[in-house]
Amino acid sequence: MKNIFSILKLTLFMVVLLAVIYPMAIFGIAQLAPNKGKGETITVNGKVVGYQKIGQKFDKSNYFWGRPSAVDYNAAGSGGSNKGPSNPDYLALVQKRIDTFLIVHAYLKKSEIPSDMVTASGSGLDPNISPQGALIQVKRVAVARNLSESKVKALVETKINSPAVIGTATVNVLELNAALDELK
Structure with a gap:
């Protein structure tokens, strides 16, 4: 039971880290880039x-x-x-x-x-x-x-x-x- 609780804690930690914190950090950094991370577009008219x-x-x-x-x-x-x-x-x-x-x-x-x-x-x-x-x-x-x-x-x-x-x-x-x- 002790091992299962440790595994669940580690899994929850990794989900929060990799599915929430990391994407938000990358999104935040992208906001500092030209065109707010949406790529360099070419516009006509x-x-x-x-x-x-x-x-x-x-x-x-x-x-x-x-x-x-x-x-x-x-x-x-x-x-x-x-x-x-x-x-x-x-x-x-x-x-x-x-x-x-x-x-x-x-x-x-x-x-x-x-x-x-x-x-x-x-x-x-x-x-x-x-x-x-x-x-x-x-x-x-x-x-x-x-x-x-x-x-x-x-x-x-x-x-x-x-x-x-x-x-x-x-x-x-x-x-x-x-x-x-x-x-x-």
């Missing part, structure tokens, strides 16, 4: 259109496309495909993505396609592409929107995010597409 750190699917020709997603940009089930680079199914999928990309971007050669445009990220939710990935899409987007390539390219160049210290430059696809919608 006062309306939230998405989150800066979560990718969205764009597949129309008048928008820049992001990285492929193994989970179709479903944030509830984020993850990669778990297939290795020598897996025949994975290689076939990447080849299919390359073929599709080349059909829509007939002006490109296979060797000009950056790997991030045909391979999914580990999370399946990557909001960024390489500057090269954005620049090779300029012609398609410019034609689809009846804009000059130089105007679209200039917009892309303003949206390139350079790393603070080390890393690679990126372009946030949602930010780029939101700015693209504002172009006249």
Whole structure:
């Protein structure tokens, strides 16, 4: 009986600690963060259109496309495909993505396609592409929107995010597409 009482006390203590105190502490800390812990949103005309750190699917020709997603940009089930680079199914999928990309971007050669445009990220939710990935899409987007390539390219160049210290430059696809919608 003594052991049962001790176990019940420990269980109650852990429930209060992990189900009440810890979540409230994290919530309190989040209130000190920008946007009160609700994530970094991107707004257009006062309306939230998405989150800066979560990718969205764009597949129309008048928008820049992001990285492929193994989970179709479903944030509830984020993850990669778990297939290795020598897996025949994975290689076939990447080849299919390359073929599709080349059909829509007939002006490109296979060797000009950056790997991030045909391979999914580990999370399946990557909001960024390489500057090269954005620049090779300029012609398609410019034609689809009846804009000059130089105007679209200039917009892309303003949206390139350079790393603070080390890393690679990126372009946030949602930010780029939101700015693209504002172009006249």
